[in-house]
Amino acid sequence: MAGFDKRVQSYAQALEGLVDGMTVIAGGFGLCGIPENLIAQIRTLGVRDLTVVSNNCGIDDFGLGILLKGRQIRRMIASYVGENALFEQQLLSGELEVELTPQGTLAEKLRAGGAGIPAFYTATGVGTPVAEGKEERTFDGRRYVLERSITGDFAIVKGWKADWYGNVIYRHTAQNFNPLAATAGRITVVEVEEIVRPGELEPSTIHTPGIYVDRLIQGTFQKRIEQATTRSA
């Protein structure tokens, strides 16, 4: 590896240094735009007691669900975890802790974390169980709750295209939490469908500038669809 070239040769290299007890931030919404091969590599590594930050937790046999299968997640920070029977079992048995976080607050926690802002005030969740035990303040007559931002030891991200330097473009709604996750990892690892030479991507179309990216790898993706809804032609 030299200069700004972020490419690594294997998934083992991509997640080198990931050990038990770390916090991993994962991009994706449902199964859309999830870093599926990096998740599979975490399964292979077998690391345990992870704190995982992601909007959802996959399904039983795909995405982050496979880490539940391996009993690798100790604590989950998410906004919605409905699609997963294993999740329910482990939650009820006490193996797994969950911190349910409003989706916009979760996005902002990552954005703020990546931007060096340790906490922020939001109206979301005021007067609800989410605000319990948190500091409150009134601005212009309205109540706000103080939310801490989130950073992680690793961020795992799925992009569409990137250049060697880690400038990333996402495709359609597979963007979702990915660019936020990318800013909030101490080590940010991005997997993409295609890697091109520097200069081939139009600079003004870059979603995640390479400064946030530490390691980059090209993968092949199943890209499963959770609910294939169609209309007749």
Added chain:
Amino acid sequence: MALTREQMAQRVARELRDGYYVNLGIGIPTLVANYIPAGIDVMLQSENGLLGMGPFPRPDELDADMINAGKQTVTARAGAAIFSSAESFAMIRGGHVDLTVLGAFEVDVSGSIASWMIPGKLVKGMGGAMDLVAGAENIIVVMTHASKAGESKLLPKCTLPLTGVGCVRRVLTDLAYLEIENGAFVLKERAPGVTVQYIKERTAGQLLVPDSVPEMQF
């Protein structure tokens, strides 16, 4: 007769205005998209990062990278924009969305809403609901008026954990359209063939009944 799900969606759709950016929740709110009145244009916001949601794709257009907040495959209409979750919730929390339509378990006379958690049952999460109710000026809650056992869901005070405090002004149920004013539900319209008395019996929170309560027309 209580309204059907389709009639509820149809009634809510009459609140749409030309040029509105609208977020529709899962369930009956989603059906509102099928009844957008002729001659007006609205842009549907999906909180996973899509402004300008189009219809479901044709089978040959199916794309794993193109979904809505309900995780269904969708298309983007002409003039759509796609962005990150932070951008999406900046729109929502910054009050830029003109109308939010969502479901609930309970609503009370102070405009508080409970929609995400029933203690003792598995909690799946609030998703974007807390952000939506905190950020929107203009919210319509769509729900059945009472449980199957006849227990009112329009209460003096919500009993379930809240989604938001004092944020709701308008409620459409299968029996009535109501507005919340000064700590009471005001009965504005009733479902065809449903009497004021019938609605009164199923409304636990204070209900104000104007001299005339028109029937909804379909």
